Amino acid sequence: MNTVGMDLGTQRVKVVVLKDGEIASRGQALSGFDPAKAAEQAVNEALKKANLKLSDVAYFVATGSAMDIAPYANSTVSMMGADAKAGVFLFPKARTIIDVGAEEARAVKCDEKGIMVDFVVNERCAAGAGVFIEAMARALEVKLEDMGPLALKAERASPINASCVIFGESDVVSLIHRQEPKPEIARAVFDAMADRISSMIHRLGVNPDVVLVGGVAKDEGFVASLNRKLGVNVMVPDYPDYAGALGAALTAATRAKETQK
């Protein structure tokens, strides 16, 4: 049986195709102004890679901020529910899943079946999410993908204000003016984010088996800061940005079986 999960995020649409419970292919497209169209493209790309047609798919589940306008979707699942499913599928021991995306950070606590039992979401502010790194990279005049490696070179972090993207940016500018070394500023950016996210997780209760997913999980600078903050080694899967789509595809598999009954 084939199922498809679509994650219509604020920046990208990600798609995962599952064939009998195994990941068959992935696809993605920029959300742009028409996330529904982007989702169509991403689905077609992924199906093509898996040598499947739309009619071969038993069930589609959508998640992500634009899930309500997803094409093909038979039903939807919340982003937190999808994270929990994917986390436990990828790391069966996982009970806490942190998802840091472009504009939102969230943490989900789940049971052994991947069913969420509690969750928290960052509060009306993007300072704990991916766009914060983007804004800071711009201020530092480095490429986004260079931020992580740069931060890893730092011995210490310069202090910055992470309560807000805008104030954070002006803090970074003043550090640049004071000629603080760039690696230390880069590390400060990640530390500040990790600070916010770890206090979020502390509200849920920390647990040693923490999985980190979402686009920002690809950033080694952030992972290092988060590990230091939480005092654990967070587990990061391959393709962490596809976790939402994977969770949706797994949900689709369960729901397809339920409808067959």
Add this chain to the structure above:
Amino acid sequence: MTNETVGKRYMPEISRREIDELKSTMKAASQKVMAENIERMKKADPKRPQAMKYFDEISNLFGKRQEEIQAEKEKGKKVIGYMCLFAPTELILAADAIPVRVNSGWYDTSKLGDRVVPVEVCPVIRSTIGAKMIELSPFLEQSDALISVLTCDGMTKLGEILSDYKTIWGMNVPRIKDSAHSLRFWNDEIKQMKTQIEQFTGNKITRKNLKEAIEMSHRATKAFRRLQELRKGSPVIMGRDAMLVNQTFLWDDKQRWTEKTEALCDELEKRAQRKDWVCSPDTPRVMITGTPMFWPDNWKLPTLVEEANPQGIIVADELCSGERILNDPVGVDEWSMDDMLNAIGERYLMASTCPCFTSKDGNEDRINWLLNKVKDWNVQGVIYYVVRGCMLYAMEYTRVKKALDKINIPVYYLDTEYTREDVGQMKTRVEAFLEMLTARVDI
């Protein structure tokens, strides 16, 4: 505190033209919101009780009820407004005056309140200030005096700010509940308020008319409790409908409200017999607690919960804009004046679960309320709703969460503002929470 001898101490100068313009725009917007809310409530329950028609009509803040009050005023009756539930409405009724609660649920006016106080201040306060600034609220405008009970910081200063326009009677509330001294102090406040109301209205509060007023609230409480009983089983009424009924009590005629609520209950009882549920009995049963929610604009959380996918149904709340209005009757032993006044004092102070109080066990009464509701109303999840700036509710969350964790009831902290712009984000959270509750039901 009156405005007769002093100039405006807080309120900015605002031209008549600006007032009129803003008022007409915001009134039109509000009428649209009210109509929309009711349309959505009708859609949520295609077999909505006939009796709801009355409450739909009375919920119109610019409609029939304010016309009635105006007519009464012209005949010489006084209108006494209040901002906190602690105002002893029985005394107002006994003096043949009309009690109305005047807190604002308008989002747009909270932005006007920003001209007077910083945005960090609770939006319920900012919005009420804004509503006064442009004379939007008929009930606030009609109030001849306002009872300002000094509960949270916001309410304390709100009275002071509104004294730029209105006669304000402050009531000093003791914040430690379980002390004989506190109760004595508060009972004295009640007695003073009695004298104040008598002087102002020119009507003596007698043993007879106070007894009648207390009995009137007893009948209202009885009707209200009957409605609450009907929400214990499989759902026969949408939570939003029950919440609207509940809230209209704040401005409606008490006798008529009671009759209409009884009629609604008659209908609902028949519905229960037919097993004609408003939604599947498996729908996750939700309770709301936290900051008060005022009609019409701040109806977004109940709407979200009951229109979500998966859907939830609100079966109970612990809100001073909801069930707390009528839950507790005034318990009188002897119908002497003294005893009645003390009973009123006790009802407003001791029965309150407001987080402005503490005691040697902290606000244990609130925890007990929540635990009892969970048990008796079979609540499966609690949404802890807080608006930015509502410090006391925000601070009590940790304790409530711990208490609910112990009995394995999920609780979600939802923080928001007086704005429509965050509905998308709120929807994501509410739906994830309901999905979680549904998954637990399935297991």
